[in-house]
Amino acid sequence: MNIALSSVEKTLDEVVFHDDILAKYQRERDIYGSLLDAAERAYMACRVRLSDRRVWHINSTAFGGGVAEMLPHHIALMRGFGIDMRWLIFKPRDKQFFAFTKGLHNSLHNVQTPTTDELVASYERESRQGARDLRRIIGADDVVIVHDPQPLAAASFFLESQPHPAIWRCHIGYPQRAPTVDRTWEFLRGYLRPFHRVVLSDADYAFNGFSDIDIIPPSISPFADKNLSYPGEPGDELERYVSINRYDEDLRISLADLITERYFLQVSRWDRLKGIDRVLEAFRRFVENESSVADGTSLVIAGPDPAGVSDDPEAAEYLSECEAHAARLPRKVRQHIRFVCVSMNDHQKNAEIISRLQARAFAVFQLSKEEGFGLALTEALFKCRPVVVSDAFGLKRQIIDGVNGIVIQEPGIEEKASEIMRRLVIGTIAHPWLGRTAREMCIQNSVQIARAPSWLQSIANGVAQFEADSHSQ
Numbered sequence: 001m002n003i004a005l006s007s008v009e010k011t012l013d014e015v016v017f018h019d020d021i022l023a024k025y026q027r028e029r030d031i032y033g034s035l036l037d038a039a040e041r042a043y044m045a046c047r048v049r050l051s052d053r054r055v056w057h058i059n060s061t062a063f064g065g066g067v068a069e070m071l072p073h074h075i076a077l078m079r080g081f082g083i084d085m086r087w088l089i090f091k092p093r094d095k096q097f098f099a100f101t102k103g104l105h106n107s108l109h110n111v112q113t114p115t116t117d118e119l120v121a122s123y124e125r126e127s128r129q130g131a132r133d134l135r136r137i138i139g140a141d142d143v144v145i146v147h148d149p150q151p152l153a154a155a156s157f158f159l160e161s162q163p164h165p166a167i168w169r170c171h172i173g174y175p176q177r178a179p180t181v182d183r184t185w186e187f188l189r190g191y192l193r194p195f196h197r198v199v200l201s202d203a204d205y206a207f208n209g210f211s212d213i214d215i216i217p218p219s220i221s222p223f224a225d226k227n228l229s230y231p232g233e234p235g236d237e238l239e240r241y242v243s244i245n246r247y248d249e250d251l252r253i254s255l256a257d258l259i260t261e262r263y264f265l266q267v268s269r270w271d272r273l274k275g276i277d278r279v280l281e282a283f284r285r286f287v288e289n290e291s292s293v294a295d296g297t298s299l300v301i302a303g304p305d306p307a308g309v310s311d312d313p314e315a316a317e318y319l320s321e322c323e324a325h326a327a328r329l330p331r332k333v334r335q336h337i338r339f340v341c342v343s344m345n346d347h348q349k350n351a352e353i354i355s356r357l358q359a360r361a362f363a364v365f366q367l368s369k370e371e372g373f374g375l376a377l378t379e380a381l382f383k384c385r386p387v388v389v390s391d392a393f394g395l396k397r398q399i400i401d402g403v404n405g406i407v408i409q410e411p412g413i414e415e416k417a418s419e420i421m422r423r424l425v426i427g428t429i430a431h432p433w434l435g436r437t438a439r440e441m442c443i444q445n446s447v448q449i450a451r452a453p454s455w456l457q458s459i460a461n462g463v464a465q466f467e468a469d470s471h472s473q
Helices: 021-027 029-050 066-081 095-108 117-135 152-161 179-189 276-289 315-327 347-360 375-382 413-426 431-445 448-472
Strands: 004-009 012-016 055-059 085-090 143-147 166-169 197-200 213-215 242-244 262-267 297-304 337-342 363-366 387-390 406-408
Touching: 004 117, 012 117, 021 029, 021 066, 029 066, 029 431, 029 448, 055 066, 066 085, 066 375, 066 448, 095 117, 095 179, 117 152, 143 152, 143 448, 152 166, 166 448, 197 448, 213 448, 262 276, 262 347, 262 375, 262 413, 276 297, 276 315, 276 413, 297 315, 297 347, 315 337, 337 347, 347 375, 363 375, 363 413, 375 387, 375 431, 387 413, 406 413, 431 448
Parallel strands: 055 085, 055 143, 143 166, 166 197, 197 213, 262 297, 262 363, 297 337, 363 387, 387 406
Antiparallel strands: 004 012, 012 085, 242 337
């Protein structure tokens, strides 16, 4: 799918793309038939309420991260049913804005992050400009779906002056009550007054003070570039879009050579909560304690080039920390670690590189400390890969331990992961069976057509609540 940006206002771009995703599902009715039937029934019910209203999704980036990857195919699928659905990018200029929203993101994972009045002022100042720009784009009868904290205040200021049916979709959360999380929800709740529904990934993420909550776990598209199969070896052109071990000239390797190795893989953003330090330590133990077994096995840690992810100001710093961590490891460990940075300059090339890495992985590890959901894990499940995850809430929600993957409980996660690496290599874990079951369960639960009925119901409920509120005033 080719994606382009069209500047429509000072702080807003519209994302432009075209693809008939519904037709692709219909051509594979033998796989998705029952899911298609349920989605079509849900659309017919939604259409009664939605009528010809346009629906706008708003987030803060078109490339990089789970939201940006889900939206194109979700929107194209909804267009296939007949909904006029569009996508706006809110693009504040002030770097302090994203420093503040990154802090909100961390705080919703119960990681205390210092803030200042200056950062809050930047968030509100940029958001008020965004609200002014939204007034010139959003039509009188349109529906607004806002993703995560970045565009929340801008949409809230806009909706306070011009009410519309509105849904806030928060992709992060924490499953327990904690002071840091409660304070963050209290701050965000002030911007939720003009919204009619909130969509969360899990019921345990629900917070006090907002009752109209829908639970819709994230999902992937089977037809996204990242989930397609790519035959043959990667061509020379792909090599221009990937940098491997750029921190150490002696350890550089081509993508073509890398994918011929036996390797464990973790795919994630460069984020301290993703547990990259954990998988590095597990691999160190595996190599040092099981040198004869570990021979010929590599660890690949892949993520987006931080230069191409505008809404994560900490990514470059954390990547440097990871590289420094690896540089301190013994040579016999370090020589088998591959840090893979994938360019964001070409979305399709990025997706193909990640897909190739996932499809060739001996096993996929995701040892996150906190995880709202974990779409990289979902992608690995779809590709029949054996997966090993931490007990971070969003990961263990996708895995039945021993059925479609392996869940490692705290404490001692690095030691346990190291032992799993050993058992995978020597063959005492049912490697192929785990992968087959993973794909079967993923298709039934985690592809976008399976979640479409819930989204259609949420949109219909939001419109109904807006209309009820309007009539009562």
